Amino acid sequence: MNILFISNVHPTPVRPSQGTFNAELVRALTASGHAVRTIVPVPWHQRLLAWKAHRNAPDIWYPAFWYPPGVFRASYHHWMRWSIRRAASQASAGGWADAVIAFWIHPDGRFAAELARALHIPVIVIAGGSDLLVVTADPRRAREVGRTLAMADAVLAEGRHLVDRAVALGARASTTHVFRRGVDGSRFSPGSQLAARQALGLSADDQVVLWAGNMVAIKGVDLLVRAHAQLAEPRPLLALIGDGPERRSLELLTADLGTGGRVRFIGRLPHDQLVIWYRAADLFALPSLSEGTPNVLQEASACGLPFVAADVGAVSELATAADRVVSSRDPAEFGAAIADVLATAGERHGKEAVPRPWTAAIEQIERILAETGRVDGHATT
Incomplete structure (x- = not known):
């Protein structure tokens, strides 16, 4: 056709x-x-x-x-x-x-x-x-x-x-x-976390929380930054992949919260380069105010990466027992869900998700x- x-x-x-x-x-x-x-x-x-x-x-x-x-x-x-x-x-x-x-x-x-x-x-x-x-x-x-x-x-x-x-x-x-x-299973699949971190220059000892998308207001990244600031020390590394009109305000927010040293603004990356970050991370976070069926969650899950996400769109339909879906916009509650998943981060490769x-x-x-x-x-x- x-x-x-x-x-x-x-x-x-x-x-x-x-x-x-x-x-x-x-x-x-x-x-x-x-x-x-x-x-x-x-x-x-x-x-x-x-x-x-x-x-x-x-x-x-x-x-x-x-x-x-x-x-x-x-x-x-x-x-x-x-x-x-x-x-x-x-x-x-x-x-x-x-x-x-x-x-x-x-x-x-x-x-x-x-x-x-x-x-x-x-x-x-x-x-x-x-x-x-x-x-x-x-x-x-x-x-x-x-x-x-x-x-x-x-x-x-x-x-x-x-x-x-x-x-x-x-x-x-x-x-x-x-x-x-x-989801292209030939590209988005589980792999060695250690090898991925070595390739990205990340410490093997850090816990890594990942977000990827467009830095626009509807993606709610400020909620994630505030939730990250409430996590106990040693605070995980927060890696933000993407760019957009909200980036400068997010950079200022991390400075105000005193977490700038543990937040990395990666910028935009080609789609093919996301897989190595999915493999390197311990958790994917999605604090959006509105979504359909987020592709990033499907890709992250295909790589064995659990997620913490706002209860919007079809997110709850994608969640497994390894994931957390948060209905509150309270940074403390979102942060608590992140901490809960990170506490079992060593079991992340046990997450089984069969992508469509x-x-x-x-x-x-x-x-x-x-x-x-x-x-x-x-x-x-």
């Missing part, structure tokens, strides 16, 4: 760590025998700063997404249509596409639904989480999200709570499904597309 994938949440030449889970999805589709072309709308200000770097490559387009920053968000699908229609025309020329898949409901999913309707092919829209739970706080944006959900042939959401939210906003219950992404393979995720997508009336890229009659 020929599939056109559309999402602004995807790695770009200048932001290679952005949306790696979508790049993994595209790779998995390709590995399953599908031909995939990808359109990644790049915010215009990023495109202007690195115009030459965003050259189109075979089967991938990086059109500039022109929009008024911070205002008229409910109309962003109009701006996206104007911005990327040429790329979409090129990618689907000659009736190439059999189906469209989009990640992020609005505006990406809306444009994808309109395009699929014009091409008379099915469209699957994948929800990210915040596009259902956060952006819909604006009533006008919520209406456009609802219209998009109603237009889609199928909606995939990473957790039952997101499925329920999508249906409440306008998606059809019969075509809205819980979707679990896969990508083949299972792709088979689900194939079944859903078949149910829309297209099988193996040909319309049924």
